[in-house]
Amino acid sequence: MPLIRIPKSWELPERMVTPELAFMNRRQFMKNLISAGLGMAAVSLTACNRSEAEVQTITSNLAEFPNLTQNPKFKDVGRAVTSEDFATRYNNFYEFGGTKSIWEAAQALPTENWSVEVTGLVNNPQTYDIDALMQKFPLEERVYRFRCVEAWAMVVPWVGFPMASLMKDVEPKDQAKFVRFTSFYDPKITKGPGFWALNYPWPYTEGLRIEEMANDLAFFAVGLYGKTLPKQNGAPLRAVIPWKYGFKGAKSIVKIEFLDQQPPTFWNVLAPNEYGFEANVNPEVPHPRWSQATERIVTNGSSSSWEKQPTLLYNGYEKYVGKLYS
Numbered sequence: 001m002p003l004i005r006i007p008k009s010w011e012l013p014e015r016m017v018t019p020e021l022a023f024m025n026r027r028q029f030m031k032n033l034i035s036a037g038l039g040m041a042a043v044s045l046t047a048c049n050r051s052e053a054e055v056q057t058i059t060s061n062l063a064e065f066p067n068l069t070q071n072p073k074f075k076d077v078g079r080a081v082t083s084e085d086f087a088t089r090y091n092n093f094y095e096f097g098g099t100k101s102i103w104e105a106a107q108a109l110p111t112e113n114w115s116v117e118v119t120g121l122v123n124n125p126q127t128y129d130i131d132a133l134m135q136k137f138p139l140e141e142r143v144y145r146f147r148c149v150e151a152w153a154m155v156v157p158w159v160g161f162p163m164a165s166l167m168k169d170v171e172p173k174d175q176a177k178f179v180r181f182t183s184f185y186d187p188k189i190t191k192g193p194g195f196w197a198l199n200y201p202w203p204y205t206e207g208l209r210i211e212e213m214a215n216d217l218a219f220f221a222v223g224l225y226g227k228t229l230p231k232q233n234g235a236p237l238r239a240v241i242p243w244k245y246g247f248k249g250a251k252s253i254v255k256i257e258f259l260d261q262q263p264p265t266f267w268n269v270l271a272p273n274e275y276g277f278e279a280n281v282n283p284e285v286p287h288p289r290w291s292q293a294t295e296r297i298v299t300n301g302s303s304s305s306w307e308k309q310p311t312l313l314y315n316g317y318e319k320y321v322g323k324l325y326s
């Protein structure tokens with residue numbers, strides 16, 4: 001594991017790991033958007049103030065997924081849905097850079113002819129073409145809380161299907177105890193030579209226990225806000241595990257492996273004392289360098305002005321997952 005001479009960005013204090021929006025005043029933010037070529041900065045910022053009702057209207061305008069249903073169990077999380085502008089412009093995708101503003105760089109991700117290999121300890125290994133996958137499993141919309149380990153939070157309407165549906169199709173063997181998700185990685189396309197994180201343990205991988213994968217909440221997303229998943233959010237297929245910190249949700253998945261042992265995973269290899277394999281959202285377990293007792297709701301302005309809310313155990317999903325950890 002390439003731990004020697006790796007730039008220790010994960011050792012930065014919390015205020016350093018939440019860059020851009022976090023420290024920019026509104027004016028600076030607009031200037032940066034404009035210089036980033038986003039000529040519609042003003043429109044974008046206005047849109048950030050959309051009310052929850054308006055956002056809900058957009059999510060139910062489902063032109064790209066005509067057969068989509070909204071799962072009534074996962075419709076209301078007691079908080080307003082985050083503006084689409086923030087969910088798609090404030091991202092973590094280290095393959096494309098170490099800031100939150102990677103959305104333009106991520107457009108280099110080649111999503112055509114995408115396939116996902118499902119392999120390992122299964123009776124029925126598959127290589128799914130992404131379009132076939134989207135046909136095969138009925139798609140639904142689920143509004144989930146989203147909590148990053150960096151102590152910011154959003155509420156996102158995802159489009160996708162339960163991980164349990166895919167499990168049924170591939171039939172994990174009894175020996176399968178864990179699953180590993182592997183993200184797309186090609187240093188020629190992502191950051192290439194000279195990239196500060198080139199020595200990181202790429203490709204990005206994440207994993208779950210098999211019982212966690214089978215839980216009703218565990219989800220594969222192919223879209224958000226009623227639209228195809230943007231590249232910066234992990235097109236064309238990403239994992240969404242809402243009771244765990246956001247880093248567990250591997251983006252742009254190319255491989256799903258069923259294993260008999262816990263796999264090494266990207267952040268856990270880099271900093272095992274900071275990013276555990278389990279990584280359940282828990283207000284009582286501080287990150288070694290900051291408290292997890294509260295979270296800030298991503299909106300416009302500087303992060304110090306973002307509304308602070310108490311963190312909920314399992315991100316508010318205890319009734320679904322508490323039994324996994326009793």
Ligand code: MTE
Binds near residue numbers: 090245250251
């Ligand atoms: N997946 C890959 N392949 N690469 C990444 O850098 N970042 C993770 C997760 N999945 C990441 C990834 C982290 S730290 C978070 S918080 C979420 O993606 C961010 O998802 P979002 O950009 O859609 O909000």
